[in-house]
Amino acid sequence: ATMPPLLSAIANAGRHGVLVKSAVVMERLGQVDAVALDKTGTLTEGSPRVTDVRPLPGSALHEGELLMLAAAAERPSEHPLARAVVDAARERGLDLPDAEDFTSAPGVGVTAVVGGRTVAVGAPARLLDDTLGTAAELEESGRTAVLVVVDGTPAGLLGIADRLRPDAAATVASLARLTGTAPVLLTGDNPRAAAHLGAEAGIDDVRAGLLPQDKLAAVREMESAGRKVLVVGDGVNDAPALAAAHTGIAMGRAGSDLALETADAVIVRDELAAVPATVVLSRRARRLVV
Ligand code: ADP
Ligand code: MG
Numbered sequence: 001a002t003m004p005p006l007l008s009a010i011a012n013a014g015r016h017g018v019l020v021k022s023a024v025v026m027e028r029l030g031q032v033d034a035v036a037l038d039k040t041g042t043l044t045e046g047s048p049r050v051t052d053v054r055p056l057p058g059s060a061l062h063e064g065e066l067l068m069l070a071a072a073a074e075r076p077s078e079h080p081l082a083r084a085v086v087d088a089a090r091e092r093g094l095d096l097p098d099a100e101d102f103t104s105a106p107g108v109g110v111t112a113v114v115g116g117r118t119v120a121v122g123a124p125a126r127l128l129d130d131t132l133g134t135a136a137e138l139e140e141s142g143r144t145a146v147l148v149v150v151d152g153t154p155a156g157l158l159g160i161a162d163r164l165r166p167d168a169a170a171t172v173a174s175l176a177r178l179t180g181t182a183p184v185l186l187t188g189d190n191p192r193a194a195a196h197l198g199a200e201a202g203i204d205d206v207r208a209g210l211l212p213q214d215k216l217a218a219v220r221e222m223e224s225a226g227r228k229v230l231v232v233g234d235g236v237n238d239a240p241a242l243a244a245a246h247t248g249i250a251m252g253r254a255g256s257d258l259a260l261e262t263a264d265a266v267i268v269r270d271e272l273a274a275v276p277a278t279v280v281l282s283r284r285a286r287r288l289v290v
Helices: 005-015 023-029 039-043 063-074 080-091 133-140 168-179 191-201 212-224 236-244 257-262 274-289
Strands: 018-020 034-038 049-055 099-105 109-114 117-122 144-150 153-161 184-186 229-233 247-251 265-267
Touching: 005 018, 005 023, 005 274, 018 023, 018 274, 023 247, 023 274, 034 039, 034 168, 034 212, 034 236, 039 080, 039 184, 039 191, 039 229, 049 063, 049 080, 063 080, 063 099, 063 109, 063 117, 063 144, 063 153, 080 144, 080 153, 133 144, 133 153, 133 191, 168 191, 168 274, 184 191, 184 212, 212 229, 212 236, 229 236, 229 274, 236 247, 236 257, 247 257, 265 274
Parallel strands: 034 184, 034 229, 229 247, 247 265
Antiparallel strands: 018 265, 049 153, 099 109, 109 117, 117 144, 144 153
């Protein structure tokens, strides 16, 4: 027997490195007319690096202690920023004590007890009421500033830089052409870093500082305006939006387990350009169906 067109399309998508979970998903992919993309780990490579380690003025901690405490607290997290912090500590040969009582809040950060000290690592704007000049300065250059709070006192900042994926701008342009709508960027990161990266990727509509439920609300709003939204994300923070979207695609290589389980399709190889390619495959298959 010849294979039904949607099944052939699934096989073809597989050759592009995209795991499409069902024929229904393969069909829906071709219907999308709006796109919402996550930033960290989706438009960016998701292999960020720590570029700055800055104890705050007046802090008793020196650079090594600050990085050690942050890395020990981050070790249980699967967030790309957490991996960057742990790698930076390892590269400096720092010994990481075990963390206890680890908790993580998607879009905010983590907390843990390290050697008797309570350590919080996360978005400065979520952990503090006032803005830190140093954080703003790091963010202006497109970096993500992460605040380290030790026993309730802000102790220092880490500057973390991630690169735009090489195929990000071309993918944004293809998706705009295919859907007839400019893609939007939905991120939990700060507005300064988000605008910097959005401009590089060719996205004007940048919505920053979003918690997981805010990403969900943004997608719901687009859907209730009649759009069939394709969400592309990688994090635990993207899971509600991936689930609510007409179609959700997760970045597979570094994506969180929850995102991979929630999404309708997974990009197994790390190429963002596989997203528009799969939309095209779906449309071709559907033309054969009808
Ligand atoms: P995005 O939406 O761009 O993928 P997230 O929602 O995952 O970003 O994270 C938003 C912000 O929350 C980050 O920029 C960072 O400030 C903070 N954050 C989240 N998780 C962590 C973590 N494990 N360590 C430090 N900061 C974190
Ligand atoms: Mg992400």
